[in-house]
Amino acid sequence: MLQQGSMSGWALAVLLVLTLLLLCSACCGRRVAKCFVDPRRGLHKYILLSFICLFIPGPYFHDGLVQSFKGPISDTMDLSNSQFASLFVVSSLTGVLCSPGSLLISRVGRTSSAIAASFLAAIGSSVTTMGYLWKSLVLMLLGRLLFWLGLNVLLMVQTILTYDLFKGRSLNCAMTTIVLSIRLGGSMSYPMSGPLLHSLGVLDSLWFSVMLVVAAFLSTLLFGYLFQWTATARAVRPMLERRQPPSRIELALIRKVPKLVFVFLSGIAAIWGVVFPFEVIGDDMLQKEFGYSADNAGFIIALAPMISICSPAFAPLLGSSLSHKLVAFGTGMLLLVIAFLVIAVLRWIVLGILLVGLGYAVSVCASYSTLPLIIAAVAPADLQKKMESLAVGMNQAGSGTSMIVSNLTIGIIKDLASYRWACVYLAVVACCGLASVCFVFKTCPRELCDPSVETPMEDVSTVAGMDAPASLQTSQSGSALEIQDEYYRTDA
Numbered sequence: 001m002l003q004q005g006s007m008s009g010w011a012l013a014v015l016l017v018l019t020l021l022l023l024c025s026a027c028c029g030r031r032v033a034k035c036f037v038d039p040r041r042g043l044h045k046y047i048l049l050s051f052i053c054l055f056i057p058g059p060y061f062h063d064g065l066v067q068s069f070k071g072p073i074s075d076t077m078d079l080s081n082s083q084f085a086s087l088f089v090v091s092s093l094t095g096v097l098c099s100p101g102s103l104l105i106s107r108v109g110r111t112s113s114a115i116a117a118s119f120l121a122a123i124g125s126s127v128t129t130m131g132y133l134w135k136s137l138v139l140m141l142l143g144r145l146l147f148w149l150g151l152n153v154l155l156m157v158q159t160i161l162t163y164d165l166f167k168g169r170s171l172n173c174a175m176t177t178i179v180l181s182i183r184l185g186g187s188m189s190y191p192m193s194g195p196l197l198h199s200l201g202v203l204d205s206l207w208f209s210v211m212l213v214v215a216a217f218l219s220t221l222l223f224g225y226l227f228q229w230t231a232t233a234r235a236v237r238p239m240l241e242r243r244q245p246p247s248r249i250e251l252a253l254i255r256k257v258p259k260l261v262f263v264f265l266s267g268i269a270a271i272w273g274v275v276f277p278f279e280v281i282g283d284d285m286l287q288k289e290f291g292y293s294a295d296n297a298g299f300i301i302a303l304a305p306m307i308s309i310c311s312p313a314f315a316p317l318l319g320s321s322l323s324h325k326l327v328a329f330g331t332g333m334l335l336l337v338i339a340f341l342v343i344a345v346l347r348w349i350v351l352g353i354l355l356v357g358l359g360y361a362v363s364v365c366a367s368y369s370t371l372p373l374i375i376a377a378v379a380p381a382d383l384q385k386k387m388e389s390l391a392v393g394m395n396q397a398g399s400g401t402s403m404i405v406s407n408l409t410i411g412i413i414k415d416l417a418s419y420r421w422a423c424v425y426l427a428v429v430a431c432c433g434l435a436s437v438c439f440v441f442k443t444c445p446r447e448l449c450d451p452s453v454e455t456p457m458e459d460v461s462t463v464a465g466m467d468a469p470a471s472l473q474t475s476q477s478g479s480a481l482e483i484q485d486e487y488y489r490t491d492a
Contacts, residue, residue, distance in 0.1 A: 045165045048227060049174055054219035055118060055158055056178075057185035058212030059151050062125045063091070064189025065196070065209045067280070068298065072202045077135050085407075086137075087144050088280060092407065094148040095400020098156070098393070105157055106389055110164075111224040114157040118217040120150030125213045129206040152400075154220075155182075156392050163372055163388060172318045175369045176311040179361060183308035185212075190302035253390055258378040261391060264440050265398050267329065268367045270433025273402030274336055274426045275360045277410055279304060282353070285419040290349050300353060307357025311365055318366050322377060325370040326441045332363025333434040340427035344420045352423075359430075371395075377444055402429075 124147025131140030286297035339355030
């Protein structure tokens with residue numbers, strides 16, 4: 001009886017919630033629809049950002065789960081350490097292979113690229129799981145190749161879309177939220193791997209993660225619908241982007257990229273060359289070098305990505321000027337140097353891992369929001385937008401290369417010495433990244449205007465209204481953003 005009463009209570013609560021949602025949608029549906037479908041609404045780009053953030057957590061959860069299941073997968077498939085490591089070498093290699101991806105995105109389009117890349121990642125995760133089911137390393141490698149090709153292109157599209165939608169201080173907020181979404185999937189996979197293994201087993205847990213990758217694909221479809229497939233978006237967005245028409249970049253443009261941009265990208269590559277290789281060896285290091293149990297090691301190493309969940313709190317600290325952002329970038333790199341020295345010399349493992357997570361969050365948030373300002377400072381005005389997209393692809397290549405070099409170097413160091421010397425190597429790489437930031441800070445001109453000043457939405461609306469069809473003309477008597485009902489009936 002108690003169980004039946006409890007079930008009835010839950011059913012009543014669900015029914016009440018649904019009723020309230022229906023009432024709210026009936027009263028506010030039209031207003032909410034305007035925010036969703038009208039690019040001139042201030043809230044619209046943040047709704048798009050929510051879907052952009054959903055591109056990544058599912059795929060990273062799947063990748064983290066494969067990494068966490070190293071023991072069961074290796075035992076079931078009789079894999080050596082090097083054979084299992086090859087599954088992750090593929091991921092770094094695809095970063096290099098995807099470096100011309102910005103060319104593809106500029107030709108195919110941002111929305112089409114996002115949907116195609118997310119679909120490829122879903123296929124890759126399914127093929128990887130099928131490879132485990134059939135105990136085929138070759139099939140798993142193929143799946144990992146497809147998965148990371150799609151994921152790397154998706155990461156580039158995510159960055160390019162964020163640069164297009166946000167500027168100034170709002171870019172700080174957007175990029176920190178993006179970092180949160182990227183690390184959320186990985187940070188959840190570590191602590192959840194044990195419960196999933198015990199309750200579902202390896203195979204069903206992998207299929208569960210594949211479902212999350214498919215859910216990410218669905219989010220790209222929803223984004224595409226709101227971004228350019230609604231009637232209002234098709235009519236309004238070309239007008240909003242008229243001042244910055246879509247440009248196609250060519251590989252020959254790389255010769256015109258200023259050297260300072262390459263130096264800055266090398267600083268970003270240093271982040272990826274120290275943090276992710278460290279997380280790959282972290283669990284094994286905690287067990288063999290510091291004597292932690294397997295369960296405790298998994299939770300402790302998860303502290304590094306979990307710190308990134310606090311990334312949005314760092315947005316106000318990044319500043320809006322070029323010099324402030326570079327100082328924040330350098331501070332993050334300095335935290336990484338200190339973190340690895342704390343682990344290697346003082347052996348304060350928990351503090352060191354916390355500093356790794358904090359250094360990564362600060363440096364990544366600052367560096368990615370700084371890249372457009374660096375290009376604006378040193379590139380010709382007519383080439384800035386092209387170089388911005390090209391730099392995203394170059395960054396993918398540099399980051400992938402740095403991870404490959406670090407993974408191979410750490411393997412050699414481990415064979416000859418210990419994980420502590422591997423941490424010393426990571427501290428040296430972080431120092432190189434810090435030196436790159438210092439060089440850029442000293443060399444880059446700082447006579448830039450405060451990028452926090454954005455074009456008012458009213459001005460944009462006026463530009464759109466001047467050339468819009470009659471049904472899209474703004475109303476002078478009412479709100480400046482009032483639009484004819486027929487478009488909202490069509491989009492709804």
